[in-house]
Amino acid sequence: MIEQKLTKNLYSTEEEENPELQALSERLTTMFNDPSVDDEQKLTEGRQAMAYIENISRGIIRPQLFYNSITTSSLAADYCQWDFCFSVLKLPHRQEEWETSKALLKTCGWIFPFKKVCVICDRPTKISLDEKRQLHASGEPAIEFSDGYCVYAYRGALQTEPLNPKLELAEKYQQETNPRLRQAIVESYSVENLDVDWLFMESDFQVREILFQKLGSERIIASLQDSDPFGLLPQALTEDAGSLLWVAFALLQNQEEPRIAKFIRDSSSPTINLKQLRASLMRDSLETIVAWLEQYAPNFVDDFLPGLDEEEISRRLEQLPFKVPREVCELYQWRNGISSERMLFVYHDFLELERAIEQSEMLSKSIPERERDNEPAYLFLLFEFESEYFAVAGGDKVVETAPVYHISDIFEVTLVFNSITTMMLALAESYECGYYRAENLDEFGSVDVDFKQLARIRHKYNPGTVEPMYLEGE
Structure with missing residues (x-):
């Protein structure tokens, strides 16, 4: 031919x-x-x-x-x-x-x-790029022409002007919607000008990491110690903590909530073990969701598959090119997904472990694109609904907790929960408060959810996450 x-x-x-x-x-x-x-x-x-x-x-x-x-x-x-x-x-x-x-x-x-x-048109006399080959220069033009025309950019994000160290920062940081320009503020100013509160307002994982490294653990603990009578924060700053600092912050901010207050009261030690507290709260939240189903939709409960033992979960996860947080193992020890379409987690199905591994391996093929877009390199898929997912961040080592991201059907990745634990805390309270309405629960597991109330509770336990989360804004 x-x-x-x-x-x-x-x-x-x-x-x-x-x-x-x-x-x-x-x-x-x-x-x-x-x-x-x-x-x-x-x-x-x-x-x-x-x-x-x-x-x-x-x-x-x-x-x-x-x-x-x-x-x-x-x-x-x-x-x-x-x-x-x-x-x-x-x-x-x-x-x-x-x-x-x-x-x-x-x-x-x-x-x-x-x-x-x-x-x-003449070519530029100067072009500055970062290690990802994005336009980048700190405090000077990223592109310059011989006639004096120039373009400012930071990590690929265009700026109207270079950062001015004399400007008031708090308002500028809070109003800036582009995470790369918030990163420019954090990297360009001295640590004395940075506020610890920004750490718990930030929704971009890279900016969070830079803020954390620049502020240092001593300053973070010192600024929050008055609200931490149980000594949770120092425990949240170990090498294997992952996003545990944000979990500890949420627990301290909501220590009067009945579920959290009960577990704190039940602790026999003045210094509470944060990891044990987190694991207990996650399991209790999951059982609260099941208790709600037993009361309002008992035929759904049998669709949960029996949990797997820790050794079996670890063996299956070994095939992944990355590590997942301990929360994932705890989740699949509790139950191994749902056998039929039961849209109970926000409105998503809970994936069986083998299916979650299979789809996560396929997703790992797009790592270069995610790194280019400043997104987590590894994501482990947990919950699914018609090409939408909730996925927890993976890494090169096992950590206690990790952020949970929403992946849209057009592959937009946004931070929506600071951990699986705080996700379940928010969902359990939403079920208890009637924001999942049982009278509208159909045979396929579709529920009528009050997304605005869910958004309020989600932010209560997950400060700094994206606002709003898809349907929450409708």
Whole structure:
């Protein structure tokens, strides 16, 4: 098929006697008739030749207009292809015109050709990129031109002006919606100008990490010690804590809530073990959801699959290219997902462990794209609804807790819970308070949820997470 198309192209040009085309025709005919040349090579060289014929039939390798301009950036890929034809395949070409075209591409910016005037944009005199090849410069232009025009950018986000160290920061930080520009504020100012409260307001995991490292554990503990009579915060700052600091902060902020107050009262020690408290609260929250189902939808309870033992869970998780937090193991020790569609976790199904592992492995193939977008490299899928997911962040080591992200059907990733534990605390309270309405529970597990009330409770236990979370804003 490709041989026929090539022959048609070769002899339908206005330059049928062109010796270059004749030479190309003879070369391709020999190649297609040679049994030692495999089909893949024939296809590759044939496509390159067709691209060449298309351009040589116009008499010149000529850049095409794009919005009344010649854009060198849009031509780069085509020129790489033609360069392969000429340099590697040794296809005949008009050398002088080819060198002129390459010179335009290498030395000019956008070109606007008119009948009597041609406007040529100069290239920048400076372009600064970060390690991810995003436009980036701190306190100076990321792009500069010889006439003085410049562009400011930080980690790929454009700025209208460089940061001014004399400006009032608190209002600027709180009003800035672009996380990369909030990162610029944190990285550009001295630690004395940063506020610990920002750590618990921040919804971007990278900015959180930078804030945490810059503030330091001593300052964080000192600023919150008056609200921590149980000594939870120092326990939340160990190497394997993960997002446990945000869990501890939520527990201290809500220590008068009945569920949390009960477990604190039941502790026999003045210093409460934070990890034990967290695990107990998570299990209690899960059992609260089941108790609600037993009362209002008892036929749903049998759809939960029996939990797995810790050894079995660890064995299955070994196939992943990353580690998951301990919360995941505890969740699957409690139950191994739901056997049928029961949209009970926000309005998502609880995935069986094998299915969660399988889908998470597939998701791990898109790591470069997520890192480019400043999202967690690894995500472990837990709950699903029609191509939407709740997923917990993974990493290179096992930690106690990790943030939970919502992945939309168009693959937007947003931080919605600070841990599985605080997710279950919010859901259990929402069930208890009647924000999941039993009278509207149908046979498929679809519930009528008051999302605005859920949003209020979600933020109570998950400060700093995105606002609103999809349906919460409706």
